[in-house]
Amino acid sequence: MGKSQRTFVKAFAPATVANVGCGFDVLGFAIHGPGDSVSATLSDKAGVRIVSITGEDGKLPYETEKNTAGLSVLSLLKKAGKEHIGIELRIEKKMPLGSGLGSSAASSAAAVAAVNHLLGEPFSQMELLPFAVEGELAASGTPHADNVAAALLGGFVLVKEHNPPDVIPLPSPPELYCVVIHPHIEIQTRRSRQILKKEVLLEKAIRQWANMGALVAGLFREDYSLIGRSLHDEIIEPVRSVMIPGFQGMKKGAMEAGALGCSISGSGPSLFALTRGESDAHRAGEKMGDVLKEIGLEFDLHLSEINRKGAVIEEER
Amino acid sequence: MGKSQRTFVKAFAPATVANVGCGFDVLGFAIHGPGDSVSATLSDKAGVRIVSITGEDGKLPYETEKNTAGLSVLSLLKKAGKEHIGIELRIEKKMPLGSGLGSSAASSAAAVAAVNHLLGEPFSQMELLPFAVEGELAASGTPHADNVAAALLGGFVLVKEHNPPDVIPLPSPPELYCVVIHPHIEIQTRRSRQILKKEVLLEKAIRQWANMGALVAGLFREDYSLIGRSLHDEIIEPVRSVMIPGFQGMKKGAMEAGALGCSISGSGPSLFALTRGESDAHRAGEKMGDVLKEIGLEFDLHLSEINRKGAVIEEER
Numbered sequence: 235m236g237k238s239q240r241t242f243v244k245a246f247a248p249a250t251v252a253n254v255g256c257g258f259d260v261l262g263f264a265i266h267g268p269g270d271s272v273s274a275t276l277s278d279k280a281g282v283r284i285v286s287i288t289g290e291d292g293k294l295p296y297e298t299e300k301n302t303a304g305l306s307v308l309s310l311l312k313k314a315g316k317e318h319i320g321i322e323l324r325i326e327k328k329m330p331l332g333s334g335l336g337s338s339a340a341s342s343a344a345a346v347a348a349v350n351h352l353l354g355e356p357f358s359q360m361e362l363l364p365f366a367v368e369g370e371l372a373a374s375g376t377p378h379a380d381n382v383a384a385a386l387l388g389g390f391v392l393v394k395e396h397n398p399p400d401v402i403p404l405p406s407p408p409e410l411y412c413v414v415i416h417p418h419i420e421i422q423t424r425r426s427r428q429i430l431k432k433e434v435l436l437e438k439a440i441r442q443w444a445n446m447g448a449l450v451a452g453l454f455r456e457d458y459s460l461i462g463r464s465l466h467d468e469i470i471e472p473v474r475s476v477m478i479p480g481f482q483g484m485k486k487g488a489m490e491a492g493a494l495g496c497s498i499s500g501s502g503p504s505l506f507a508l509t510r511g512e513s514d515a516h517r518a519g520e521k522m523g524d525v526l527k528e529i530g531l532e533f534d535l536h537l538s539e540i541n542r543k544g545a546v547i548e549e550e551r
Numbered sequence: 552m553g554k555s556q557r558t559f560v561k562a563f564a565p566a567t568v569a570n571v572g573c574g575f576d577v578l579g580f581a582i583h584g585p586g587d588s589v590s591a592t593l594s595d596k597a598g599v600r601i602v603s604i605t606g607e608d609g610k611l612p613y614e615t616e617k618n619t620a621g622l623s624v625l626s627l628l629k630k631a632g633k634e635h636i637g638i639e640l641r642i643e644k645k646m647p648l649g650s651g652l653g654s655s656a657a658s659s660a661a662a663v664a665a666v667n668h669l670l671g672e673p674f675s676q677m678e679l680l681p682f683a684v685e686g687e688l689a690a691s692g693t694p695h696a697d698n699v700a701a702a703l704l705g706g707f708v709l710v711k712e713h714n715p716p717d718v719i720p721l722p723s724p725p726e727l728y729c730v731v732i733h734p735h736i737e738i739q740t741r742r743s744r745q746i747l748k749k750e751v752l753l754e755k756a757i758r759q760w761a762n763m764g765a766l767v768a769g770l771f772r773e774d775y776s777l778i779g780r781s782l783h784d785e786i787i788e789p790v791r792s793v794m795i796p797g798f799q800g801m802k803k804g805a806m807e808a809g810a811l812g813c814s815i816s817g818s819g820p821s822l823f824a825l826t827r828g829e830s831d832a833h834r835a836g837e838k839m840g841d842v843l844k845e846i847g848l849e850f851d852l853h854l855s856e857i858n859r860k861g862a863v864i865e866e867e868r
Contacts, residue, residue, distance in 0.1 A: 260761040439756040
């Protein structure tokens, strides 16, 4: 591949649902709608600089080494042997932080996608993963690839190993719809990890890996009934759901509306529900929203197909 | 379907490997070679009688209500509304008891397959499962469907629920070969269950369900490398393998010979290894046998493709 003539690339990466039911820590998927855009501009001055961040009320650091997008790009440039070049990053947050929808992952994925395209695509989308994981590591303290893999690759992804990542893209059945509801409350990721017990009952773990195998089979077979029968989490959800007001009511409402399954997105407070077809998704979303309205909590509601594209180039010149 | 004119049917069901790596309690597959034959003969005298059992040194009960094959047939006849008919069962054990290769499951599966055919096949192979599970329940005290599902259906099977069974047949990649080695020692299934801890570390359970999902994906994709990367069991194998003399040496030998994975079959003492292609299977089997020869243990060695047929009719008139 010859030298790229581009001087400006803007990429978008979507919001993602991680910890999908029985797939705690290992299964994620991407949705349409919310996400982040990151633009990369070549500069004569060596080094990676973050020159603007919008849409986040000043909560994210401008120092490249402390910013997940910045760190991801540094990691990419190092591997590409391009540490000498100059890049300006502009980050547009188009989704809320701390929602359980992979906000930092979307920035990291968009940043590496933009810079990779700027350099003439020395890396495949899959090869970009380790760089984005390094950025995530800085954000959360532990390397987690489930959000970032879904944000980069789109569709359902199974993360067998986080660092270095061993990620298996899974099929996304065509009629699968997703509802995501984001109640406007804050949950600290660290706290939501602390309340988990270090040990689990073997019999529950067995049911979890049976469901995990069955869910993967359901995705391959496009067997919506099997997907529904497998979307259970008896280990994490019972512990974490108590931190989310209205959780039981929302889940009950979604299931009554015909959802295949419903659980916590990431470490919350967002919930996701998967449905077969758009109309069930609408009904499930409505039911979930009704519960939050009743307890007086504001929320965002997103309905979409599974996003099969992942990170995409929006603009270049 | 009209009334069957048959008066005699003999069926065969194969030996099976359960607890396949990360799929403890939920994943099994069938092999070629060892297995049991059961014949069913219509009789004028109402009731189910076991009239002969061969190949097991008198260890199995002739009382229908205490014999797994007998119980399975009683359960079938009850559901079919045929409790009034007379059936004589002849059981030919062609595989050792207590080997970890699903001996009682093979008898149950062959028995229900034979009687179902005798009756003109009122049930599909999948519909026969609950009957065979009832027989297994009597044998082991807990309902376990992994051996019996593989013995009936063939191929790889994922058992999402044991009783009533919810079983998902999985693809069996064409180049997959299996080595089973059965050291001639005895392990009590009950004891091998007792030594398991009731709780497991969450981080290990997470790796187990990541591997489980990845293994299922590997089977669907015919991705032998992914199958190999996923065939790990960090939870059960470390505890149970200490009961099997030479386990570590056999596993090391199999892996050095190119096996994709190697672990305990059922609750032991047999080991299985999966390979890509026949020649690796031969080399793995040789290496495993060498270890047992060195410590002076006799053994049986079986090499085969995955058995995709399950229970089959051998003879009828």
